[in-house]
């Protein structure tokens with residue numbers, strides 16, 4: 001938590017000093033009110049003894065009390081306002097940093113933290129930290145200053161009467177410390193359980209259709225109930241323990257009042273408290289109120305000691321994210337990719353191992369792809385096709401070997417430069433809420449309407465977009481849920497085309513298209529991508545058999561590189577796949 005304070009802005013500090021100054025004044029005036037009260041009781045006593053009216057003096061005292069109370073209220077409002085400003089601004093700043101940090105994460109860090117935990121850390125944990133910062137600013141000064149000043153005052157008035165208050169302080173500190181020992185470890189658990197709950201809820205909501213289709217609501221329900229019950233149980237324990245504080249506090253406070261009254265009565269009887277019994281009563285009342293203020297101050301302090309660790313758990317979770325250096329990062333002295341006409345991409349003996357895995361999923365992959373070429377990856381499921389293409393935009397960095405674009409290692413260039421050269425079309429057509437225009441402009445922010453229409457036409461998306469009531473401005477729901485899988489894929493392809501990149505990566509991006517649209521799209525793409533390199537991952541032989549290079553993968557190794565014709569002739573793995581999908585005639589005709 002303390003480490004997060006390094007994200008404090010400079011102007012918080014003068015404001016914190018201002019809070020401290022205001023608090024010092026407020027404590028003095030608040031305690032002065034108690035002295036005024038004693039004064040009024042003494043005046044009443046004086047009126048009784050002397051028979052002279054003290055109304056004017058009492059009114060004067062009352063008016064002064066009113067003025068002081070108003071000042072105290074004003075200070076409270078100011079302190080609350082300043083602390084809220086600091087808290088809100090700090091958290092806004094922190095949230096932005098967290099967002100930027102997560103944006104810079106590679107898939108490795110995302111997998112390490114888990115999306116659900118990153119969401120909890122960016123929301124729930126941030127709120128906890130905000131609460132604690134505001135609470136600290138409001139109470140961390142008030143409570144100790146009040147306690148110290150009030151203790152000084154009561155010792156000054158009467159040491160014997162101070163004894164019950166001293167004992168009560170001890171009891172309260174002991175009581176709260178015991179609860180603290182039990183409760184603190186639970187805070188950390190509560191946050192982790194909130195992560196789990198978030199994950200199950202998220203999975204259940206995103207996979208709602210699958211759950212329904214498999215009639216698995218019961219199964220999912222029991223999974224949810226388990227994490228929900230666990231979280232509720234822990235929360236209940238925390239709350240029950242905390243709730244024990246209140247009755248305990250009341251007991252101690254009432255005990256103090258009783259003890260002070262009893263001791264004061266004895267002292268008054270012995271005539272050792274004040275010059276007359278009424279002054280004794282005034283002192284006793286003053287003591288009781290001081291006692292309550294001191295105990296409240298201690299309770300607040302100890303509550304802070306309980307709440308701060310809770311915020312600290314959240315602070316630590318946020319700091320973990322902020323303090324993680326992404327494995328994929330920009331070089332200190334970035335090179336630029338030579339802007340040559342004919343782009344060239346080279347895999348040099350690339351090996352790749354997923355973080356935490358024992359074995360490489362890709363081994364010794366080498367090939368060169370040139371401008372205008374289509375390079376296809378094919379292989380059984382799990383053979384490493386997606387992994388290979390994820391290395392090109394540096395979703396992960398290679399474990400061994402290198403990938404070069406125009407002779408420059410992609411790790412030596414800025415990621416933004418690299419990504420400017422790449423048009424990536426994921427397997428799952430992912431659209432963002434907004435409209436078609438806003439989705440296409442993710443590819444090119446300043447794209448004109450003509451450019452958008454051209455891209456939609458190439459991607460075979462123009463017709464269905466124009467059929468929509470608002471055409472280019474047709475609404476896109478979250479995740480593109482109001483479009484079919486094939487339509488989503490075509491819009492994603494249009495989004496990449498509009499960028500006119502040097503390198504296209506199609507990760508099984510034609511899988512949701514019917515054969516006719518698939519063929520039309522690839523014909524239109526051919527012209528558009530004639531100066532680019534096209535990487536295609538596909539399951540269908542039909543989609544890739546015209547590629548200039550087909551790389552056949554088997555358990556992470558390139559077991560064949562060549563054209564359809566060459567591979568069909570002498571590559572066993574390729575033959576098996578090809579003959580399982582198309583007839584001999586289809587395959588041989590296609591290759592001509």
Ligand SMILES: Nc1ncnc2c1ncn2[C@@H]1O[C@H](COP(=O)(O)OP(=O)(O)OP(=O)(O)O)[C@@H](O)[C@H]1O
Nearest residue numbers: 111354357361379380381382383384385386387388
């Ligand atoms: N994030 C990950 N962490 C660890 N292992 C992974 C991860 N992603 C994939 N793998 C493993 O790497 C291997 C290759 O996976 P990859 O997704 O590249 O295969 P693929 O050929 O694209 O499969 P498919 O055709 O089914 O999409 C698989 O054994 C898979 O279990």
